[in-house]
Structure formats: C-alpha cells, structure tokens
Amino acid sequence: MTLHRHTPADVAPGTITLCGTKEMHGGLKWAHLPVDRTLWADEALREGFRTRVRREVNDMAAAVEVVEHP
Template sequence: MTQGHTHTPTDVALGTVTPCATGELPGGLQWAHLPVHRRLWSEEGLREGFRARVRRTVGAPSAPVEVVGGS
C-alpha cells in the first residue's frame, strides 16, 4: 500500500471485497476503491478486469492494487 493511504472497516461493505489502486500523480497521491461482491471476486477470470478498472480510475495502468477485506 502506498504510504499515506490507510483503510478502515468502512472501506469494505458487508459481503464485498474492495480493490484499492494507488498512484503518484503530479498533484500528489491518488487512490480509488471499487467495491466488488465476494461472489464476483471469487471468479478468477473476472479479477483482472476489476483490477484494470480501478487502475483506470487513478489513471495509472500499472498502479499497485491492494485487495481489502479478503481475497
């Protein structure tokens, strides 16, 4: 996880996991959360699509993604 961004229990709704992408932009740290239902996240074939979507939100295709609330 990028320094300066932490997670709390409120970042993860009941029955979901939350991929979090972080990126360093000229204006500072940018992050995005994408809550995903656990049933969808359990589909291995869908996970990379969720990771790509949250990376696009921060504008960094290679941004690290941390999954909060389970795997």
C-alpha cells in the same frame, strides 16, 4: 510516499474493496472499487476489476490492493 489507510467503512459486508493508488506531485491519487465476494471468487473476472481501478487512477501499471479486513 503518502500513506493511504483503510477503515472498516471501506469494506461493506459481503464485499472486498480494491484500492488502486498512484503517487503524484503533491499527493496520492487513489480509487476504491467494492466488489461482491462471489464475483471476486471468479478468477476470470479479477483482472477486469483491477483494470477498472487502474483506469480510475490513470495508471495501467498501478498496484491494486485487495482490502478484506482493514
């Protein structure tokens, strides 16, 4: 599996970053979505954010990692 690493630049102050990845022939497709921490705290909104990242990688079953402090 190809590694995808995060840096401090991936997480802006006051946010978390959602990272979705999909293993593909020849490499890894990934997408980042920065989300304001106050919005992420609302459980009712979380699945919508995850769905948005999964659409970006064209895989509705893709794992979505929450990056808070790389």
